[in-house]
Amino acid sequence: MTTASTPTWPGSFGAEPRRKRRALSRELIVETALKIVDTEGLDALNMRRVAQELGTGAASLYAHVANKDELLALLLDRVYGDLDHPAPDAERWREQAKDFLRQQRDNLVSHGDLARAAMIQNIPTSPGALDAAETMLALLRAGGLPEQVCAYAVDVISLYVVATALEESSRQGPGGVPDEGQVEAYIGGVRSFFASLPPERYPMIVAMAGALTRNVGDERFEFGLDLLFDGLTAQAGRTFD
Template sequence: MSVPVPPWRQRAARERSVKQPLSLDLIVRTALDLLDTEGLDAVSMRKVAQRLGTGAASLYAYVRNKDELLELVLDLVIGEITLPGPDPAKWQDQLKDLVRQQVAVLSAHPGIAQVVLRTPAPTGPNALDVSEAMMAILRAAGKSDRVVAFAVDVLALYGTAVAMERTADFGLTEAERHERLTQVQQYFAELPPDRFPTITALLPALMSGTDEERFEFGLSLLVQGLATTN
């Protein structure tokens, strides 16, 4: 007479039977989910393997190390950007839209912008597609090779910096962040005008504007500068 299988073992067997086979795509998406739920510092080969129900050694058949894994996660995120075909009549709007999308997708996954700065030059297929699109827009606008090459770098850096600032909590709650900004404003207001005449005179302007308004100002400044540079 056979011994019945306990219910918990039946459940475990069912879970194993529907478990997805290990693949590079599954590993990268699991790492992204880990980043979204626990933060960049939590992403490790060991933790990703744990979520997949396997050992870390299994992952090394697909990725060399954590740095490569994070680069793949970054490229997955960049793939969320929608790319336009170059239109010389709309090149400024197209550039702005690409940078806005960059900020949006990087901000949607806090911590991933740091990976951009750790990577000398993102070379994943999606990153290359974005660079190709941006350079094609600039070339269609009649910009020189030098301007195109430099501009794509500057625009990417700006978008990354804005995303980092938007997602950095500096270890503060929203209430603490607001209190800190209030303290900064009060500190500036108490500065001696004879030593800092410009800062004190411009204090209302310095403390004005939303994050979005300041981002759009910087973006327009860059694109308008490109409009007068050949």
């Protein structure tokens, strides 16, 4: 049985004049993928979608990128490459470090929910992520902290940055602009959910519904930074083994 198909003609009728061969490249693919993540979110990113944006088929991408995981890694590296690295100054290493972390967070948040990809990636091995780790280590060491404290701390701290970036981006929709009212509506929904819980089982959550969903600018993020760096001073004299 031959199925009837829409008639086609191998030649060209002038419409769609067989796209001139594009100079496909890693950079172009990464840039295109990043644009999709920025505007439509990480879930909208797939190989076909990237290829379509470039006017080609998904298969063509595999000549430049091993697989989707590698593409995600390249995306993250591209974003981590956008950082300004401070030269450690022992006098103000703490503010330098905090600024550097704020920068990382802003960078991530400005690219939709790309932070989700960073969260899965357990250990940073890309040049950009390694650069960031190197700078953080240098800053902590400039603060005179013991080697092992720095080693452990750099993990905890970057974890915090990525996780809060993820939380922030999930507050905002997948789309581009944050949309103030939309964020407020989301927060408000969570607040009224907490407030509506049975008070006999969740007395604390109900009573603290307001405090739990408070979202004034970057106060929440800054609190975590203070917490971590205050804890760090307390650990300054710690020795291991």
